[in-house]
Amino acid sequence: MNLTTSKEHYLKTIYSLSDDNQGVHITEIAEKLEISKASVCTAMKALQEGNYIYRGKKRLVYLTKKGEMQARSLTEKFETIQCFLMRILHIDSEIAAQDACVMEHVVSTETLHAMLSLTNQH
C-alpha cells in the first residue's frame, strides 16, 4: 500500500492522539479529523495492510515501528515548515499551521532542509 496524503494524515493524527503509543480509538480519530467513523475504519484497514498500524486490545489502534517512524517524520516536517513560516515569513500561527499541514505532504527534502537551516541560523 502506498502512503497518500490522506493516509499520512491519519498516521499523524494517531501519533498525536496516542500518548506513548497507548492505543487510540477509531472514534477519537474520527472526532479529531471531523470525519465519519466509517471512513476511519476503512482507512485503518488499509494502514494495517501496509503494516503502519495494528489493532490491539479492545480494538485500539497502535502504530507499528514503521508507522511511528513515518508519523514522527511527518510531524517533524510539519513543525519545520510551521516554524519557518512563523519566524521567517512572520505568518500568523493559525495560518502557518494550515499551510504547513498541506505542505508537509508535498515539499521536497531540499526545501525542507533549507527551511530548517534558515530558521535555525535566524
Add this chain to the structure above:
Amino acid sequence: MNLTTSKEHYLKTIYSLSDDNQGVHITEIAEKLEISKASVCTAMKALQEGNYIYRGKKRLVYLTKKGEMQARSLTEKFETIQCFLMRILHIDSEIAAQDACVMEHVVSTETLHAMLSLTNQH
C-alpha cells in the same frame, strides 16, 4: 463547478500553450501533461461548464476572461514561489519548479505575499 488542483493545472497548461489565446488542441494539452486525450476531454467539459474555457473553430480550446484571469493568477503564484525557493532558499530550479507546482494550489495569500516581499527586498 469548483476549481480543484487538477482543474487549475489544466487552466495553467492551456494558458502556457496558447500564444495570445489563439486556441489549443486537446492533444497538445494531453501531451504536455502526459495524460490521455480522454481525460483532457472530460476535464474540458467541466471547465466549459464552469465558464473557464470555450470551444471555438476546429474544436480548439480557448480561455474565457474568467479562465484567463485564473490562469494568470496561478502562473504568478507559481513564479512567486519558484523565485522565492531559488533566491532565498537556494533551491535548484528544477526542484523549485516541482515544489512550486504543488504549492501554488494550496498556499495562503499571506504566505504568498510574504514570499514575494522577501524575494523583492533581497
Add this chain to the structure above:
DNA sequence: ACAGGTGGTTAGATAAGACTAACTTCAAAA
C-alpha cells in the same frame, strides 16, 4: 441477566480523476 449505549464494522452510494478501447468527425491529400 438483560437493556442500552458506545464503539466498531459493513454495505452501498457518490464524486473526482485517471485509464483503455472503441467509436466518430473532419480536413487534407490523392
Add this chain to the structure above:
DNA sequence: TTTTGAAGTTAGTCTTATCTAACCACCTGT
C-alpha cells in the same frame, strides 16, 4: 470526390476518499 489518418469523443472501468444507514459486539448499570 473519396479515403484515410489525426483529433476528438464516449462508454465503461479503476482507485481513492468520503458519506449515510444499518448492523454487530461488548461493557455497564440497574
